[in-house]
Amino acid sequence: MSGAEFVPLSLTPLLIGIFAAIACALPGNFLVLRRQALIGDAISHVVLPGIVVAFLTTGVIATAPMMLGAAGAAVVAVILIEAIRRLGRIEPGAAMGVVFTAMFAAGVLLLEQSDTSGVHLDVEHALFGNLESLIWLDATGWSSLFDPAALAGLPPELPRIALALLGVALFIGFFWRPLKISTFDEGFAATQGIATGALGIALVIVSAVAAVAAFDAVGSIIVIAMFICPPAAARMMTNRLERQIGWSIFFATIAAILGYVLAGYGPLWLGFGNSVSAAGMIATVAGLILAVAAVFGPCRARIGAPQGG
């Protein structure tokens, strides 16, 4: 494929897919180790009504109101989960499950009831995103990367997800030690003066930022998959957290590239007429990577794990 064809049509969707996958996989490492993987799932569900409400109030799809709406929805969700857990005396997992599916359903209902025909906001996009349509029409080839006029025409999702990824990476880099210590041993971390509660909330907020930024471009399916699959697969490749992070970035990137290419060309190679959803294929590839790692990963055996205390 020549640059003249690749850059405008495939470069931006690929980059957005890769950035979204890594932005979700990075905090996903800690969520999975904290047995909070479902929080990533919950976030990607509960933000939908927040985003819809933000759109209905402002009438535009822009980063700031979307983030605010999503944050508001997340706060509502946390309060609801706590309320159900305490008042109903239900285990946290079940309370989360109830809240996030209910809020996602509410978001879908809101979407169907409101007129969003003019923008990329409907049930299908909420699930699958619109990765394939995030093309860069102003580009004419690789040289466009250095052409300010062409760069101005970049799809806004690209800088948005790039910024989110940068924020996630900075957060994890800066708080690496406290994150690692409190994920391993929260009690000890507290005695060392680490604000474990605040750090845990910050991790969820950072995950939510990644989820919202990714959600817009690639939909909620990929968000759920990327929070869990690359980190879980990476855990089976190494016994060191530092390397696990590296593996998760690698797996997220591979899933994004392979998924995008397979979605575009796979069906054609197999003799079918149309390409399939890139987001769906990326999530599928991530799942396959996890399956392969689960069977062949060198560190999948849990030798010496505590046998009930």
Added chain:
Amino acid sequence: MSPVELVAEDGMIAPGAAPGALDIRGLTVSYGERPAVFSVDASFAEGAMTAIVGPNGAGKSTLLKAVLGIVKPLSGAVSVFGKPFAATRSRVAYVPQRASVDWDFPTRVIDVVLMGLYRELGLLSRLRASDKARAEKCLERVGMSDFAGRQIGQLSGGQQQRVFLARALAQGADLYLLDEPFAGVDAATEKAIIDVLKSLKAQGKTVIAVHHDLSTVAEYFDEIFMINVRKMAHGPVREAFTAESLQNTYGGRLAATQIDQLTLSAG
């Protein structure tokens, strides 16, 4: 809390009393409606080696956690070396129960020990060779030098316990709070741990350990603190470890013959 307010054993104000390594006053902790620890007053002198003893659910771990600010007490005050814990964190090392963490965590033995240096290292400073050397020295003290590069999940329970102790040693603290350090460990580990604790005592450090094995209290510790939600007894093992205090602390859970044997061994 100013030093003048420091409290003696019976909860009365003792003006001018020198602060101990750990002073607890009126500490009450509750997880629900029933208190787990109720109105405990205690002063642990510097250099003492104390066993915290009591039946299951008596509030032993909760007492430690409240002292360390891990659980928030309903009421009461704690001071460490005469100051609030927040101001003396660097002088306190905590060894949690081994079962309280997930040993599947992707990290190596040496990395766990290095966590003990967090307060010195802070967020971003790089690890120096001297930091690593110090962590290795601590592993050596617990007899785990050969395991520095192992993933922690590959260790036996006793080895994991020793890694936790090494992490506490790396902190270079003056007060050591240990939660069931001998629970479910092999004989070699038990000996290694008690040797380290005794060497800490020899250096003038203060050791307070939740202990479940009444038969070794007299051999390992010089002070005993007995708790069953309330403080039941506190003092030198020879004086406080009596049939009466055991009966008070454990109620019907210890048979009279067991109590006889224990107090004989203590006397």
